[in-house]
Amino acid sequence: MTAPALVALAHGSRDPRSAATIKALVDEVKAMRPDLKVEPAFLELSRPSFQTVVDRLVKAGHEEIVVVPLLLTQAYHAKVDVPGAIAEASARHEGVKFHATSILGLEAQFLEVLDVRMREALKASRVRELDALVLAAAGSSDPLANQAVARLARVWGTRHKLPVTAAFASAAPPAAGEAVRAFRAEGRRHVAVASLFLAPGFLPDRAAELALEAGAVAVSEPLGAHPELARTILARYAVGAVELVPV
The missing domain is CATH 3.40.50.1400 (Rossmann fold)
Known part of the structure; x- marks a missing residue:
């Protein structure tokens, strides 16, 4: 059975450094779990968009997608934008299971x-x-x-x-x-x-x-691509993947 795909969903920015950093962080995740299909995506302003990534994954045959929101606080983007994006994707792809995990948050580590x-x-x-x-x-x-x-x-x-x-x-x-x-x-x-x-x-x-x-x-510079963040993304994914398993 194929493991669910992991979409690391960031907000996005007009600044190209932002998307480059998110993609570098996703590369850290891929290095830790080369067996998983892991993709970066953005809610707005940066590419690829979330809907584009979902379309690509569905076309490749993925029927389960775990979305890890790369957000540090439980604010508007987490409460409104992420659920809205997943609802849109679900409506466009009947039969595909989506699960949004908890945000990255502000972990002590x-x-x-x-x-x-x-x-x-x-x-x-x-x-x-x-x-x-x-x-x-x-x-x-x-x-x-x-x-x-x-x-x-x-x-x-x-x-x-x-x-x-x-x-x-x-x-x-x-x-x-x-x-x-x-x-x-x-x-x-x-x-x-x-x-x-x-x-x-x-x-x-x-x-x-x-x-x-x-x-x-x-x-200091922003947190950026660091193994500690990559490990947290994978921890969120692990919980989300379990949530997709039928009881």
């Missing part, structure tokens, strides 16, 4: 990836001292999504015994620059900013720009 990216940024900026951290995320009109980022920031701060503030690139205060300025107003001069984004694009670029203007000593 992602702090390991944050630390890797932060060490890279500190090394590049020749920074050896820190007295505060900012965790910059996309931001959402959904307060629960923002609270999840704030909780992760507190865990990260405890891990490094440093004060940490969550900041947002859209929809909610404070912006990354505001968070940096607030720490500097307290007399903290060595403030670094971590980019809690999956891939490069307008929002992480804007957050980095504002942070550096405000005096941040370093800004």
Whole structure:
């Protein structure tokens, strides 16, 4: 029996670096499970689109598809866009079984990836001292999504015994620059900013720009293609594949 296909579904961006990063992450997944059919897809702005990938998989004979949303927070895209895309695909392909897994989310192990990216940024900026951290995320009109980022920031701060503030690139205060300025107003001069984004694009670029203007000593790159994220995608897939098995 053929295992269900895995579609890693990202939001998409006009920035080509975003799609390239998502595809590199999917390559990590493929390297870990070469036996699976694994495809990247995007809700909008990037190619290939979700519907195009589904059409291709169905044409190739796949009758079961597990969709892993590459989203960090349970906000609008997860609650509306992903279910809508799957409903459209289901309507177009009767008889094909689809299952959307939980989003990637904000797993504690992602702090390991944050630390890797932060060490890279500190090394590049020749920074050896820190007295505060900012965790910059996309931001959402959904307060629960923002609270999840704030909780992760507190865990990260405890891990490094440093004060940490969550900041947002859209929809909610404070912006990354505001968070940096607030720490500097307290007399903290060595403030670094971590980019809690999956891939490069307008929002992480804007957050980095504002942070550096405000005096941040370093800004890390987004999480990007990392084995820890690939393992989480496969863990979500494993649960989703089981959900497709008839009881």
